[in-house]
Amino acid sequence: MHLEVSQLYKQFSTQQGALVALKDVNLHVETGEFVCVVGASGSGKSTLLRLVAGLDLPTAGTITVDGQKVNGPGADRGMVFQRYTLYPWMTVQKNVEFGLKLQGVEPRKQRETASYYLEVVGLTQFAQALPKELSGGMKQRVAIARALASHPKILLLDEPFGALDVQTKERMQQFLLGLWKRTGISILMITHDVEEAIFLAQRIYVLTAHPGTVQRELQLDLPGDRNYHVRREPQFQAYREEIMDLLRGVETAVV
Numbered sequence: 429m430h431l432e433v434s435q436l437y438k439q440f441s442t443q444q445g446a447l448v449a450l451k452d453v454n455l456h457v458e459t460g461e462f463v464c465v466v467g468a469s470g471s472g473k474s475t476l477l478r479l480v481a482g483l484d485l486p487t488a489g490t491i492t493v494d495g496q497k498v499n500g501p502g503a504d505r506g507m508v509f510q511r512y513t514l515y516p517w518m519t520v521q522k523n524v525e526f527g528l529k530l531q532g533v534e535p536r537k538q539r540e541t542a543s544y545y546l547e548v549v550g551l552t553q554f555a556q557a558l559p560k561e562l563s564g565g566m567k568q569r570v571a572i573a574r575a576l577a578s579h580p581k582i583l584l585l586d587e588p589f590g591a592l593d594v595q596t597k598e599r600m601q602q603f604l605l606g607l608w609k610r611t612g613i614s615i616l617m618i619t620h621d622v623e624e625a626i627f628l629a630q631r632i633y634v635l636t637a638h639p640g641t642v643q644r645e646l647q648l649d650l651p652g653d654r655n656y657h658v659r660r661e662p663q664f665q666a667y668r669e670e671i672m673d674l675l676r677g678v679e680t681a682v683v
């Protein structure tokens with residue numbers, strides 16, 4: 429898998445005139461990598477992920493997955509949003525099966541695949557529950573299972589833990605890291621949470637605003653296993669300061 433974003437430019441027309449949300453954005457994700465894009469509010473993170481997902485089209489520039497130009501949504505990219513997007517009237521199992529049904533997968537295979545991925549995310553015993561019976565973290569695990577069930581080449585995560593409380597968020601980060609290690613799936617995730625990005629990613633792109641552009645690319649090299657202790661490591665704190673300084677720089681420039 430090779431995702432390539434090249435010279436991406438996105439402009440919106442607003443009542444105040446043209447707004448350049450993204451300018452000259454270049455990034456890539458390789459097979460099995462976990463890459464985060466971190467940026468302040470308004471830096472164009474969601475816009476970037478929507479373009480990669482094919483939910484919107486760039487004004488200029490290209491996005492390719494394995495050399496194929498992205499022109500719309502596709503099964504090669506599985507998306508998980510910040511807001512819960514499960515169908516409230518469907519059971520957890522049916523929610524996970526739904527994408528496969530749309531793809532014309534036969535019913536027995538739908539059931540088997542959905543059951544497999546519900547097991548992967550640890551929710552087998554909630555297969556027959558309705559979304560309203562689940563906690564926020566569990567809903568996001570279902571959304572991840574649903575995205576994985578279509579066997580995407582890459583998982584696109586748009587602030588997936590943004591709506592969760594601090595403890596649940598930490599548990600979900602650990603869960604996602606474990607899932608990534610077990611499945612070897614490629615991940616592109618956006619977040620405004622700097623510590624979350626450092627904790628999860630192998631590489632980070634720092635996006636600064638007005639217009640949104642990549643200011644720095646960091647290859648992370650953290651010692652030991654990544655559990656919450658790693659946050660206390662001097663290297664973790666050094667990365668945090670470096671990224672925070674980049675983001676602060678923008679804020680002072682704007683004020």
Ligand SMILES: Nc1ncnc2c1ncn2[C@@H]1O[C@H](COP(=O)(O)OP(=O)(O)OP(=O)(O)O)[C@@H](O)[C@H]1O
Pocket residue numbers: 440441442447448449467468469470471472473474475476620
């Ligand atoms: N459909 C749209 N029409 C006009 N302007 C838009 C549209 N979508 C986004 N924008 C503008 O583009 C800029 C980037 O927005 P975007 O939502 O991508 O940022 P973000 O980094 O995801 O922010 P946040 O973290 O607050 O969600 C903002 O100035 C926003 O107002």
